[in-house]
Structures are given as C-alpha cells and as structure tokens.
Amino acid sequence: MTKLPDTKYLSLDAAKIMMAAAEAEARKGGWNVSIAICDAGGDLLHFCRFDDAHTASAAIARGKARTAARFRRSTKITEETINGGRTAFVSVANTDDLTPLEGGLPVVAGGRVIGGIGVSGVTSAQDAQIAQAGIAALGL
Helix, strand or coil, X not given: CCXXXXXXXXXXXXXXXXXXXXXXXXXXXXXXXXXXXXXXXXXXXEEEECCCCXXXXXXXXXXXXXXXXXXXXXXXXXXXXXXXXXXXXXXXXXXCCCCCCCCEEEEEECCEEEEEEEEECCCHHHHHHHHHHHHHCCCC
C-alpha cells in the first residue's frame, strides 16, 4: 500500500498573518500598494489594495503572486531571465500565467512551495521588501 505524503498548505489564517505584516511594512514606508497572496496553484487567498494605490497595481500584484507560486521562484529571477536575452521565455511572458516583474516571492515550507505573495505599487525592490516582510511573519 502506498502511503500518501503529508503536505503543508497555506491556510487562510497564515495568509492573514502574512498580509498584516506586509501591510505594516508598506505603511512604515508610506507606500500605497496592492498585496496578493495565493496558494500553490496560484489561486487567490487574500488581497488588499491600499487607498490611492494605482488601479493597475491590483492585477500586477495578483500576477506576481501567481507567477512566484507556479514557477516556484522569485519573479525577480524571471525578470532577469527575460532581460538577459532568453527570448524563448518572452513567448511565455505573453500569457496570463507569467508576470515577470520583481516583487513576487514563493512561500516555501518544508522545502515545498505552498503559495506566493506579490506586491505592486512602488519600486520593484520596495515591492519585494514588502513581500519578504509577509513571509518573515510566518517564520519561514
């Protein structure tokens, strides 16, 4: 008989903890952003758009979270791959499955990607800083 593996997953409660920490980091910087947290499949668990965050940031944050979860890596790596001239990756970038902009991070527990967090609204490095604060709140 095959034993099924025990699988960790990103719960709504954990997503709320991440969101609170990410929001606090953004407020500390005075940054109006959108923050999206998704499960391992890229489906949205939690979302927040600050007052006065630009409207495009909502879709971009969701895309960054989904990309980080589905590709199992930071969106900064994806952006650098395309900027480095990997033209085959550009055709993938023209789908809804990829947002190749820094600011999306995978959520990893027990060596497995269990979700993603994406932030949009300020510089790419600041977006990533906010996302990292959300992950750090889980002690991962």
